[in-house]
Amino acid sequence: MGHQVTIKDIAKQLNVSVATVSRALRDLPDIHPDTKKLVLDLAKEWDYQPNLLATSLVKSKTKTLGIIVPDLGYYFFSTVIKHIEEAAIKAGYSLLITQTQESYERELTNIQNLSRGQVDGIIISLSRETSNFEHLTRLQRRGIPLVFFDRNCEDIQASKVMVDNEQSAYEAVKHLIENGCKRIAFLAGPKNVSVSNQRRLGYIHALEEAGLSVDPSLILHSDYYQDTARSQTHLLMQSDNRPDGILVVSDRLAIGVLTALKELKIRVPEDVKMVSFNNEPICQVISPTITSVSQPLDEIGRISVELLLAQIEQKTGESIPKVEVLKTNLVVRESSTKRN
Amino acid sequence: MGHQVTIKDIAKQLNVSVATVSRALRDLPDIHPDTKKLVLDLAKEWDYQPNLLATSLVKSKTKTLGIIVPDLGYYFFSTVIKHIEEAAIKAGYSLLITQTQESYERELTNIQNLSRGQVDGIIISLSRETSNFEHLTRLQRRGIPLVFFDRNCEDIQASKVMVDNEQSAYEAVKHLIENGCKRIAFLAGPKNVSVSNQRRLGYIHALEEAGLSVDPSLILHSDYYQDTARSQTHLLMQSDNRPDGILVVSDRLAIGVLTALKELKIRVPEDVKMVSFNNEPICQVISPTITSVSQPLDEIGRISVELLLAQIEQKTGESIPKVEVLKTNLVVRESSTKRN
């Protein structure tokens, strides 16, 4: 072959100017029906495909949204992306999806790449390692629209789509208390992730409201590995004053907890009750089924796009960063309720 | 702000030509150290970012690989992509990830988009719906490098990375037979997916070799929904001559099968034994743990990139399409073996 067919090739063949071809292809007015037909037919015959890079370059917009998530392997992220994509397509945009694998370095290079003219705006959920936010403020200074979802940076003024983590943790713990738990542990995620901190607040709030003491030794930080949760549970359960309820920051970790409890022959929910977050499909197939906080993944995706497009397509000078806080929903299953 | 800083802005400010700036930025020889320093300093100060579209346009290569998969929500695909990304980054390439949601239409538009100059080549796993392959041959005619993995098209000459589906199904069924199964059903996936057909061959091969009859009523095609597997299992188990072993085309469907069996109070593995494909993490946390065929996801990813880059970066005229067939590994767990 050699090279792709261009507008120029068609123009030459038809003895017209490239401008004319361009007009025909884009269905603009002011073109003779015959010329147009000629162009379209040849374009079809030659399987002409417009070069998006060229178009984007001259229009200085790409009709593409950049997505940065920690890990596509997480149900949460792949599902949100599915809904982001749906909304984007509907609005005539494509997606450029990247992942950081929870690495700050990778986040840096991804941001940089995307900000080199590849996308009109970026939707991001921060890596676990990220505690320096200069790369993000730099983006904003350069005028590149940015929307956070889930894992955000509290200090940055930007559009954000969050769930009410504090409230959902509060409700989860309250649920445990109502089911008889007196001593509730919290397996939190990594320490510097905003989501964990917000949930801790809700956890504490519920305990205090019920007149239960907050025991710092019952709050354990960790990574996102199942095995860490497993060993932490072992430790937790070997103390003399062991918990009768556990709030776990994610379903993944919850499975680590269940594994440990099974090893220790501690029954769930009879001896210990558990609630976790995300409501992944696995919650309903594992035994015992897991009570989990369900997040509105469709809305998170849809609204992220909405807020980003609002910035991108703003006709009117400024756009105020808008923060959406969505409600969650506790899905009660076996792991937290008495067997009947 | 208005617009991004360009090479021209820097040139103007420093009273040099854009060529000089370009040289300095790209660390080319033939440039005075002082000029270079001047340029680099200003570029840093102004947070200059090269426009990738412009570079790609002039070089007519993007250093980006397009990825098309049916669904990022599948463990198989998100994990393969993780390894594709690793290999790509190592080779200096970025990824443009898209998904079809198993829709032929979406595959069409994704292919088209990517082929409009956005990527140097494409790695694809076909959608379930795809039975017309013109969009792919058209790609090839236009000289755009293409590599298939997992779900491929047998009739197209192209580089492919596959696993030995026939052999792995053969081994899986043989394993069931060795564990006492006499009447083995096969929950295959969608009918027109190459993977399913290959596995069916292996299934039949193992039965015939053991002198067991092949009963067509034991081979059930379906979609990829857990619930379909569940209802199919109900049907299967209500026949008078029900199976004592089931080969399931994916772990997802296997969970549907387990659900149905639990509802029917049929014990696994005592009454029925089961083997499935993919070896997702869930296999080891569900009860009973699932015997499953593990695929070399890292190699699939790595080799896909390798074969694609071989085509992209070929110096020497032609490149022969290369088909890699990788070995799988049966991971034996509770669902297929006698309890002790």
Add this chain to the structure above:
DNA sequence: GTGAAAGCGCTAACAG
């Protein structure tokens, strides 16, 4: 209706 020309941001000869 159509064409010529300029330009998006950058690279790549080719002079000097």
Add this chain to the structure above:
DNA sequence: CTGTTAGCGCTTTCAC
């Protein structure tokens, strides 16, 4: 060492 020129493929005035 540095500048000039042309051009990647396309859109967009502005003439005619």
